[in-house]
Amino acid sequence: MSFSSLVQDLALRDSGASSRRPRDDVSTTSTMDDRASRMSHPSRAMSYASTSATSVSISGEISSQLHGGYAHPLARTWQAERQLTKSMLIYPLFISDQDDEEVLIPSLPNQYRRGMNRLVPFLETLVHKGLRSVILFGVPMRQGTKDALGTAADDPQGPVIRAIRLIQQRFPHLFIVVDVCLCEYTSHGHCGILKADGSLDNGLSVDRISDVARAYAKAGAHCVAPSDMNDGRIRAIKLKLIEEGIAHSTLLMSYSAKFSTCLYGPFRDAAGSAPSFGDRKCYQLPPGGRGLARRAIHRDINEGADVIMVKPANAYLDIISDAKDIGKHLPVAAYQVSGEFAMIHAGAKAGVYDLKAMAFESTESILRAGAGIIISYFTPEFLDWLTY
Numbered sequence: 582m583s584f585s586s587l588v589q590d591l592a593l594r595d596s597g598a599s600s601r602r603p604r605d606d607v608s609t610t611s612t613m614d615d616r617a618s619r620m621s622h623p624s625r626a627m628s629y630a631s632t633s634a635t636s637v638s639i640s641g642e643i644s645s646q647l648h649g650g651y652a653h654p655l656a657r658t659w660q661a662e663r664q665l666t667k668s669m670l671i672y673p674l675f676i677s678d679q680d681d682e683e684v685l686i687p688s689l690p691n692q693y694r695r696g697m698n699r700l701v702p703f704l705e706t707l708v709h710k711g712l713r714s715v716i717l718f719g720v721p722m723r724q725g726t727k728d729a730l731g732t733a734a735d736d737p738q739g740p741v742i743r744a745i746r747l748i749q750q751r752f753p754h755l756f757i758v759v760d761v762c763l764c765e766y767t768s769h770g771h772c773g774i775l776k777a778d779g780s781l782d783n784g785l786s787v788d789r790i791s792d793v794a795r796a797y798a799k800a801g802a803h804c805v806a807p808s809d810m811n812d813g814r815i816r817a818i819k820l821k822l823i824e825e826g827i828a829h830s831t832l833l834m835s836y837s838a839k840f841s842t843c844l845y846g847p848f849r850d851a852a853g854s855a856p857s858f859g860d861r862k863c864y865q866l867p868p869g870g871r872g873l874a875r876r877a878i879h880r881d882i883n884e885g886a887d888v889i890m891v892k893p894a895n896a897y898l899d900i901i902s903d904a905k906d907i908g909k910h911l912p913v914a915a916y917q918v919s920g921e922f923a924m925i926h927a928g929a930k931a932g933v934y935d936l937k938a939m940a941f942e943s944t945e946s947i948l949r950a951g952a953g954i955i956i957s958y959f960t961p962e963f964l965d966w967l968t969y
């Protein structure tokens with residue numbers, strides 16, 4: 582049989598099939614019974630046999646038939662290398678030093694800044710729905726708490742250390758990540774200690790940041806995640822965890838590829854961490870700097886990071902893919918940041934798309950790029966939307 586007559590033959594058989602049932606609605610109307618009867622249909626079996634009998638390679642008209650591979654909803658899930666599950670999600674919490682506070686953050690839809698006394702009832706509901714992990718950000722609201730050294734960051738009576746202890750005690754199965762940075766605690770709002778000329782003093786900053794990380798880990802954090810971007814902080818933190826005898830039980834997640842972006846605006850509103858002068862362009866990465874991100878990822882792996890993070894996520898999928906490629910032996914995390922979340926909400930509100938559909942699509946694209954851990958403000962919604 583010639584190739585063209587084979588194709589004609591297959592086309593005829595196909596049109597025979599479509600006389601029983603319209604071809605196009607396979608995905609919506611096919612039932613298992615329907616499927617089973619088609620599978621065992623003798624003419625079907627013959628057409629497969631005749632395909633292999635001729636030495637036609639799987640090309641052209643035959644390999645162009647893709648729809649069968651994803652007609653069924655289950656088959657569609659098989660097309661993704663990773664399925665979104667509840668255990669991939671980390672939920673950001675803003676913890677204020679005003680114990681009774683529960684204040685909506687205007688630029689960050691449905692997100693609140695909460696004091697200690699509001700934490701347990703709020704988390705109770707989420708834990709019941711399957712929440713596995715949170716990332717904590719401390720927000721000192723009290724006047725006079727901030728200084729040039731960010732002293733309040735590791736205050737044992739400050740919101741973060743108290744929240745670590747409380748959460749660990751009340752929700753022993755919740756994995757506690759703590760963001761480690763000074764910008765929420767410094768009077769100038771930068772992510773470290775400054776020199777007289779206003780630039781970061783890398784040595785002093787790394788020393789201070791690693792002390793803060795050690796304090797959080799000692800208080801019971803399962804994971805410390807430095808977001809400051811000072812050079813060499815991963816190594817310094819790892820050494821202090823080893824010195825403290827807790828390196829074996831503390832995960833070190835590095836914000837390795839953290840870009841300087843306009844997408845952190847709502848977070849800075851929430852945490853009150855906008856710099857009082859200048860910007861973060863000399864320590865956070867320039868958005869075009871793919872090579873720089875690759876170098877930072879390599880460096881942090883060599884310095885002892887257990888997980889590498891890319892942030893923001895959706896506009897940086899190539900970086901996530903690079904991270905997966907460079908860090909073959911490490912899990913990759915991605916942070917869908919405040920501005921991305923606010924943007925998705927704004928689009929939905931403007932009628933551009935359905936919020937849930939976009940929440941899933943944006944998250945699935947992050948997984949597709951290579952991340953297996955996602956820090957997401959959509960976590961409470963996903964706990965409702967996902968079954969496991």
Ligand SMILES: NCc1[nH]cc(CCC(=O)O)c1CC(=O)O
Pocket residue numbers: 760762764772808809844845846847848849854917918919920
């Ligand atoms: N170092 C602080 C920090 N840690 C996490 C975020 C951003 C998170 C978000 O936008 O959701 C920021 C903001 C910044 O660097 O200015």
Ligand SMILES: [Zn+2]
Pocket residue numbers: 762763764765771772808809
């Ligand atoms: Zn910072």
Ligand SMILES: [Zn+2]
Pocket residue numbers: 760761762763808809
């Ligand atoms: Zn931070």
